[in-house]
Amino acid sequence: MEASKKQKKKLVKKLLHKYRLLIINEDTYEERLSIRLTRLNVYVILGLSAIILIGLTTMLIAYTPLKEYIPGYTSNNVKKEAIELIYKADSLERIIQRNNIYYASVQQALKGKVSIDSIDIKSPVDSLSAEIEIERLNMKPSKVDSLLREKVAQEDKYNVFDVAVAETNVKLFPPLKGEITNTYNIAEKHFAVDVAAEENTPIKAVADGTVIFSGWTTETGFVLILEHLDGLISVYKHNASLAKEQGDFVKTGEVIASVGSTGDFSTGPHLHFELWSNGYPLNPTDFIEFN
Structure with missing residues (x-):
């Protein structure tokens, strides 16, 4: 016990023992600076200096662009x-x-x-999020509306496709030349013409337009769909390959695909070509000469 007290006193004495730091001119031995220090003073000064240096460095890195030069930051x-x-x-x-x-x-x-x-062709994106509470709508048509509906129904019954043809009075570029093996037939719901041709024969766009679909289906293989002006849509099926992607703009006569025999419904190398106007199928031979 006594020994530990002596050691403590000895340690305190060492820490508080005074020293003098002198700075002397070497040539003249003139005293320039004299400082009285103890070991405790030195330890305190060094500790405070280290803390201040660390704090300044931290602030410099945290609040200046220097931090961007730190690896990994x-x-x-x-x-x-x-x-x-x-x-x-x-x-x-x-x-x-x-x-x-x-x-x-x-x-x-x-x-x-x-x-x-x-x-909703005009607004496909908006129509997806629209929610209509049907029970709140007044679904009872007016007298004028009823007469108009009856008139339209009569037109649809007898000449739906004739009206569509009359509104689409254009001549289109032939997608390819070849023999028509299967004609347009409304009764059999074959709203297209099948044009036979050698495999990999280039298929061309019938008019300027935008590719709205370019992909694969199990039944019809590689399919490409173009949207043209005035609601006209052209469809190309059973292709061997596609030269355009969805969103591409194509010019009249530009190569867009090649003839193939892809899809479960294909019976050999040919082009299954469809024309649609504002939602109604058209007979392609009314606008295109394939032979």
Whole structure:
């Protein structure tokens, strides 16, 4: 016990023992500076200096651009750009999903599985999110509306396709030249012409337009659909390959695909070609000379 007290006193004495720090001119031995110090003073000064140095370094790194030079640190600009890209990617993903649903509906309609009238061609994106409470609507038609509906029904009964043909008075570029092996037949619901040709023969666009579908279906193989002006749509099925992607703009006579025999419904190398105007099928031979 006594020994430990002596050691403590000895330690305190060492810490408090005074020293003098002298700075002397070596040539003249003139005293320039004299400081009285103890070991405790030195330890305290060194400790405070280290704390101040660490604090200043931390503040310098935290509040100045120097932190961007630290390995592994991501700059604010990079973070901002990454966040913007995430938002853009999310928005584009939603738009693509909605457009895919719309184009799938168009595809089903062209196969005859869905009524074309149920597709909102003018606003495919908005129509997907619209929710209508039918029970709140007044569905009782007016007298004028009833007469108009009756008139339209009579027209639809006798000359639906004739009206569509009359409204589409254009001549189109032939997608290819060849022999028609299966003609347009409303009674059999074959709203197309099948044109036989050698495999890999180039298929061309009948008019300027935009590719609204470019992909594969089990029944009809590689399919490409073009949307033209005035509600005109041209459809090319059973292709061996496709030269255009969805969203591409094509010019009249531009190669868009090649003849093939893809899909379960194909009977050999040929082009299954359809024309639609505002939701109604047209006889392609009324507008195109295939021979």
